[in-house]
Amino acid sequence: MLYEELLEKIDDQFLSKDKQSTISVCVAAGCLALGSDKVLEELKRIFPDRKVKGVGCLGLCSRGTLVRIEPEGFVIEHAKPDNIDEIVNFIQNPEKIGDENKKFYEKQQKIVLKNCGKIDPESIEEYILNEGYKAFLKCLNELSPDEIINEVIKSGLRGRGGGGYPTGLKWSTVAKMQSPIKYLVCNADEGDPGAFMDRAILESDPHRIIEGMLIAAYAIGANRGYVYVRAEYPLAIKRLKNAIKNAERFNLLGTNIAGTTFNFNLEVRLGAGAYVCGEETALIASIEGKKGTPRPRPPYPAESGIKNYPTLINNVETYANISTIINNGSGWFASIGTDKSKGTKVFALSGNIKNTGLVEVPMGIKLYDLIFEIGGGIPNDKEFKAVQTGGPSGGCIPSEYLNTPVDYESLVHLGSIMGSGGMIVMDEDTCMVDMAKFFIDFCKSESCGKCAPCRNGTVQLYEILDKITKGEGNERDLTTMVKIANTMKKTSLCGLGQSAPNPVLSAFKYFKDEFYEHVLHRYCPAGVCKFNGGNR
Amino acid sequence: MKIKTFTIDGVELSGREDQTILEVAREHGIKIPTLCHLEGLTPIGSCRICIVEIDGKRFAPSCITKVEDGMKIVTNNSEITEYRKTILEMIFAERNHICSICIANGNCELQNLSIELGMDHFEIKNQYPRCEVDLSHEKYGIDHNRCVLCARCVRVCAKIEGAHTKDISGRGHNARIITDFARGWGEAETCTGCGKCVQVCPTGALFEKGKPVGARKKRDFLNYLKIMRGQ
Numbered sequence: 001m002l003y004e005e006l007l008e009k010i011d012d013q014f015l016s017k018d019k020q021s022t023i024s025v026c027v028a029a030g031c032l033a034l035g036s037d038k039v040l041e042e043l044k045r046i047f048p049d050r051k052v053k054g055v056g057c058l059g060l061c062s063r064g065t066l067v068r069i070e071p072e073g074f075v076i077e078h079a080k081p082d083n084i085d086e087i088v089n090f091i092q093n094p095e096k097i098g099d100e101n102k103k104f105y106e107k108q109q110k111i112v113l114k115n116c117g118k119i120d121p122e123s124i125e126e127y128i129l130n131e132g133y134k135a136f137l138k139c140l141n142e143l144s145p146d147e148i149i150n151e152v153i154k155s156g157l158r159g160r161g162g163g164g165y166p167t168g169l170k171w172s173t174v175a176k177m178q179s180p181i182k183y184l185v186c187n188a189d190e191g192d193p194g195a196f197m198d199r200a201i202l203e204s205d206p207h208r209i210i211e212g213m214l215i216a217a218y219a220i221g222a223n224r225g226y227v228y229v230r231a232e233y234p235l236a237i238k239r240l241k242n243a244i245k246n247a248e249r250f251n252l253l254g255t256n257i258a259g260t261t262f263n264f265n266l267e268v269r270l271g272a273g274a275y276v277c278g279e280e281t282a283l284i285a286s287i288e289g290k291k292g293t294p295r296p297r298p299p300y301p302a303e304s305g306i307k308n309y310p311t312l313i314n315n316v317e318t319y320a321n322i323s324t325i326i327n328n329g330s331g332w333f334a335s336i337g338t339d340k341s342k343g344t345k346v347f348a349l350s351g352n353i354k355n356t357g358l359v360e361v362p363m364g365i366k367l368y369d370l371i372f373e374i375g376g377g378i379p380n381d382k383e384f385k386a387v388q389t390g391g392p393s394g395g396c397i398p399s400e401y402l403n404t405p406v407d408y409e410s411l412v413h414l415g416s417i418m419g420s421g422g423m424i425v426m427d428e429d430t431c432m433v434d435m436a437k438f439f440i441d442f443c444k445s446e447s448c449g450k451c452a453p454c455r456n457g458t459v460q461l462y463e464i465l466d467k468i469t470k471g472e473g474n475e476r477d478l479t480t481m482v483k484i485a486n487t488m489k490k491t492s493l494c495g496l497g498q499s500a501p502n503p504v505l506s507a508f509k510y511f512k513d514e515f516y517e518h519v520l521h522r523y524c525p526a527g528v529c530k531f532n533g534g535n536r
Numbered sequence: 537m538k539i540k541t542f543t544i545d546g547v548e549l550s551g552r553e554d555q556t557i558l559e560v561a562r563e564h565g566i567k568i569p570t571l572c573h574l575e576g577l578t579p580i581g582s583c584r585i586c587i588v589e590i591d592g593k594r595f596a597p598s599c600i601t602k603v604e605d606g607m608k609i610v611t612n613n614s615e616i617t618e619y620r621k622t623i624l625e626m627i628f629a630e631r632n633h634i635c636s637i638c639i640a641n642g643n644c645e646l647q648n649l650s651i652e653l654g655m656d657h658f659e660i661k662n663q664y665p666r667c668e669v670d671l672s673h674e675k676y677g678i679d680h681n682r683c684v685l686c687a688r689c690v691r692v693c694a695k696i697e698g699a700h701t702k703d704i705s706g707r708g709h710n711a712r713i714i715t716d717f718a719r720g721w722g723e724a725e726t727c728t729g730c731g732k733c734v735q736v737c738p739t740g741a742l743f744e745k746g747k748p749v750g751a752r753k754k755r756d757f758l759n760y761l762k763i764m765r766g767q
Contacts, residue, residue, distance in 0.1 A: 274707070291704075296581045296600050449685065449704070449711030451582045456626035459709050463661050480660060487622040490595045491584045 001251070001258035002141060003134040009250060014125040022070040023047060023091060025079075026117065027054035028203045029196075029235050031064040038081040039065055046088055056204015058117035060104055062356035068117060069094055075101075104355050107374045109336070111344050112320040113360045116204040121239050124246035127207040133252055135326035136214045140258055143326075148219040149175055152322070154330035156342035161187060161278075161315035162390060162419040163495075164341070164408040170312065173302040175220040177310035184217045184225035184264075185306070185313040187283060191230065191275040192391025193442060195422030197346040198316040200358050202229070202236035205320070206243035210253065210266065212319030215326060217264045220312055225264060228283055230271040241268055275446035279494045280305075280313045282448065293448045294494035315420065317346055337363030341407035345421060351388075352427035354379050361406070368402040371425055382427035386510070390419025392439040392446075393499035395506025396432065415506040417499065431528035432511040433518055436504045437465040443500035454497025457488040461504055468515065471522040471531030478515060482508065542607035557588060557598035557609055568611050569620065569652055571627075571645065572686035573599040574736055578695055583686060584623055585649065589616060617653065624650060625658035630709065632664060632681040633739075640740030640749040646684060663709075670715075672722030676734055676744055678713065683741040685711055689733035701727040713741075 025031075025040040037054075044052045058066040063077035067087060074097040079087045090097055110116075119126040127133075139148050153168030174182060186209060190198040202209065213225055229237050244266055247253040255263045269287050276282045277292040284305050286292040305311020321343060325333045334342050341363040347370065350356050354376030361370060371377070371387060378384050386396040395416035397404065404410050408418050426435065444458035464481045467473045485501035492498045508515055517523045522531050538553040544561055551560040556579070561568050572583035581600035588598045589610040598611070610616070628650070635641050650656070667680035687704060690713065694700040701724050705714040715724040734742045740749055 296597070298602075444708060447708035449706065449708045450580075451584055452623050452627055452685075453584050455685070455708055455711065456623075456630050459663065460626055460629070460660050476659065483618070483622055484626070484660070487619045491587050491619050491623065493581065493584070 001137065003137045006128060006133060006137065006250070006258075010125045010128060014123070014129065021050055023050055023052045024055040024058075024068040024070070024117065025052070026056070026058045026064065026066040026068075027121075028057040028200055029233075030057070030061040031066055032235070034065045035081040036065040036079075039067065039079055039084065039087065042081070042084050043067075043087070043091075046084075047091070053120045054122070055118060056116045056121045057113075057200040057358050059108075059113070059359060060101060060355055060357045062354070063101070066117075067091075074099070075105075077101075101355065101376070103373055104357075104359075104376065107369065108360050109344055109362050110360050111324050111333075111336075112201060112208075112317055112346050113204075113358070114324070115208065116200065116358075119205065121204050121206060122242055124207060124243065124250060127205070128250075131323075131327060132207055133211055133214075133250075135323035136211050136218075136252070137258060139215050139218055139326060140260055140262060145175060145219045145221065148215060148326070151325060151330045152219075155325045155333040156330075156337075156340075157318065157321055157325065157333065158341065158408065159315060160317035160321070160345065160420070162393065162417060164418060167314065167318055170302060170314070171216065171220055173300075174222075174310050174312040177303065179310050181224070181307075181309045182220060182222040183306040183309055183311040184213055184220070184222040185283065185287070185311060186213055186225070186227040186316060186319055187278060187280070187313055188227055188229040188233075188236070188316045189271045189278040189283060190233075190316075190420060191278055191446075192393070192420055192422045193439075194348060194350045194388075194424045195391055195420050196348045197358065197421045199233050199236050200348075201316055201320055201346070202233065202240055206236075206240045207247065208320045208323060209240070209316055210243055210247055212314075212322035213266065214252070214257075214264060215322050216312060216314065216319065218262055222312065223263050223265065225266045226269045226287055226306075227266065228269045228271060228277070228287060230273060230277075232273060237268060237270065244268070274448070275442075276448045276494070276496050279496060282494070283313065284311065293450045294496075296493060317421070338405060338407045340409055345406065345418070347421045347423045349375050349423050349425065351424040352378055352382065352430070353425040363407050364405040366402070367397065367404050367406060370406065370423070371402070375425065378425070378427050380427075382429065385426045385428050385430055386432065388416075388424040388426065388435070388439075388503065389422070390417040390499075390502070391422045391424075392442045393417060393495065393502060394419045394422075395502045396426070396435070396510060397506075398510040415502065415509055417502070429526055429528070431469070431524055431526040432507040432514050433465060433468055433524075434526075434528045436507040437462065437469055439503040440465060440500065443496065447496065447500070451491075451493035451497060453488045454492045454494075454500065457484050457492075457497070458500055460484050461488075461501065465504070468518045469524075469529040471518065471529070473519040475516075475519055478508070478519060540603045540605045540607075542603055542605065542609060544609045545611055551603045553602065555603055557596075557601050557603055557607075558586060560603055561598065561611060566611055568598050569649055570599060571649060571684065571738060572688065574688050574691075576696075577688060577691045577736070580687060580691070583627070583684070585620055587616060587619060589613065595619070621653050621655050624653055624655050625660055627684050628655075628658060629660050629662045630665075631667060631683060638682060638740045639743055640682070643749045644740060645738035665709075670721050671745070672720035673724075673727070673729075674722065674745075675729060676721065676731065676742065678715075678721060679741050679743070680712060681741075682739045683713055684739055685713070686738060687713075688736040688738065689713065689742060692732045692736045697728060697730050697732050699726050699728050699730075702733060 067076040067079040158164040282294040301311040581597040
């Protein structure tokens with residue numbers, strides 16, 4: 001089946017209505033929580049002759065509920081069900097809508113989020129009409145598995161889960177394994193506090209993930225796949241399951257896909273809420289039905305994964321890049337970004353920042369541009385203090401380094417990591433000791449308990465930081481803190497333990513004075529920690 | 537089978553490709569301290585005491601890392617000792633390890649390890665958790681106050697005896713050794729009462745009632761395990 005033949009399968013009603021002006025209401029989790037489903041229903045009733053549809057994340061989550069009107073391209077903010085009259089007024093007079101957040105949209109470059117906020121995530125037809133499954137059918141009909149892997153290698157795409165391992169290299173390793181059965185896994189166990197990229201992609205454009213996985217499966221010769229989603233994402237799970245059902249209906253999943261001999265079955269597996277299950281070997285154990293604890297590598301999953309068969313594991317965002325790479329060519333993709341980090345990256349902006357939400361920017365963008373231009377800066381005229389990248393596995397970056405380009409190497413050099421893309425901005429009212437305590441507390445409850453340094457180190461670090469925030473710490477505690485943190489970093493079994501001390505070490509590196517103020521003068525510069533007997 | 541050549545502490549050595557660094561080191565009389573490792577049991581590399589430095593840039597547990605051509609392995613330097621000591625200190629602080637009132641005093645691998653590494657005191661905070669003592673089994677008992685979660689008992693029960701009575705439940709510092717579905721050991725239907733778990737326990741956590749640990753824990757039993765597994 002060619003892409004043109006796939007297009008013919010689509011019912012006429014989708015073609016005719018799409019040409020009219022459209023009103024798109026965001027029905028991703030954030031806006032939905034504010035009642036966007038009611039807004040959608042009301043608008044459908046009020047404008048029966050226009051196309052009114054629910055779409056995925058429009059990005060500027062802090063101004064939800066968002067309604068976008070086409071062809072003008074304006075976005076109505078704060079479109080809550082209570083002020084439906086105002087919304088109707090704006091739709092009838094689009095010129096009245098301000099464009100104060102122009103910078104937020106203009107500075108972005110969308111590859112992964114191309115369809116987010118444009119198509120109805122529950123409709124496979126809309127996805128197909130927007131070049132959906134074109135790349136997969138091109139692969140199936142025109143390209144050999146080797147050619148596909150070469151395209152991915154040439155594109156320079158690196159894993160978007162945080163580590164930044166070259167995707168093409170991973171694919172070719174699994175492709176070379178001789179095995180009658182191979183597995184493909186999509187890691188959607190997004191657990192970092194402040195990160196919601198994967199959720200938004202699954203909620204807004206689930207077919208993009210399925211298409212990326214199909215291409216990968218064809219390239220490496222896998223016939224079975226799992227999407228491992230955390231159970232806390234009910235909407236993402238619902239839309240993904242719906243998408244799988246629809247893809248099967250169009251013969252894009254299952255047996256004899258698109259009239260060829262290629263078979264691929266995709267299943268959704270739910271995580272039970274353990275953060276460590278985002279680590280690939282723990283994730284495999286969980287899919288197998290075992291307790292989610294990591295095991296030593298090697299052997300790597302590429303060699304021995306699910307049920308000891310070769311297994312390819314990629315992150316949601318990594319798969320989301322694949323179809324565009326095939327459609328536009330690896331050269332085009334490699335022209336975006338920096339020397340070693342290609343393409344774009346989706347970030348979830350949160351914390352003390354005006355424009356909380358989802359953004360996609362080319363690699364190498366300056367942190368300053370991301371936080372102050374797109375993010376709109378710090379609200380309430382406060383000073384910027386630091387930004388935490390990579391969640392509990394990453395570190396904080398102070399204002400001196402705002403000129404740093406966002407790429408894998410630069411962030412590691414600063415003692416942080418790219419991570420999956422959570423970006424928590426902190427203003428002057430944040431106490432860095434308290435912040436470090438928060439993240440180590442998270443790791444303490446998420447440590448699986450298998451290896452001694454992580455199981456005990458997280459507890460000890462928490463105790464020390466807790467002491468310091470209560471004004472009971474001394475200088476010796478700081479020495480012990482660094483000693484334990486270094487031991488964890490060097491000797492822990494998996495990525496969780498190795499990176500758990502990062503927030504502590506980076507906060508201590510860049511905000512040493514603040515730690516010493518706490519232990520020497522019982523004084524919290526940010527005024528967060530409440531000591532017995534008050535500050536000082 | 538391929539033979540690999542590498543150096544351990546500057547000495548050129550060779551080993552089979554399926555051998556771990558620890559195995560080769562022990563063959564040549566090079567001492568690497570261990571805790572969770574036990575010859576004859578599947579290694580899991582969880583205690584991290586046996587870490588060595590490889591090629592001057594990374595640290596890996598020698599009990600599960602296979603030898604490779606050209607590896608430059610260092611088994612002991614000041615950095616390694618500091619990490620080992622810190623890990624050991626934290627293991628001591630985790631539960632209630634008070635040697636003077638322990639039935640394993642003088643016959644304890646944890647105690648021996650602290651002597652070996654020269655750890656005579658520690659400054660980190662003792663956790664003093666409230667832990668249970670399960671004496672419901674007619675012959676054996678488990679004292680969680682002395683457990684180091686090495687999972688030797690879990691492995692010997694599952695892989696050698698084939699009963700899989702024991703396992704670990706809970707996460708992080710809440711992890712505990714359990715019998716069957718976290719029932720009392722006396723009610724565990726799968727337990728055969730073989731006592732292998734008691735034999736392999738490095739501390740006084742698992743013991744036979746009415747007997748001092750020195751009389752019950754026969755270390756030559758460990759070689760017997762190795763023979764049983766045909767290794």
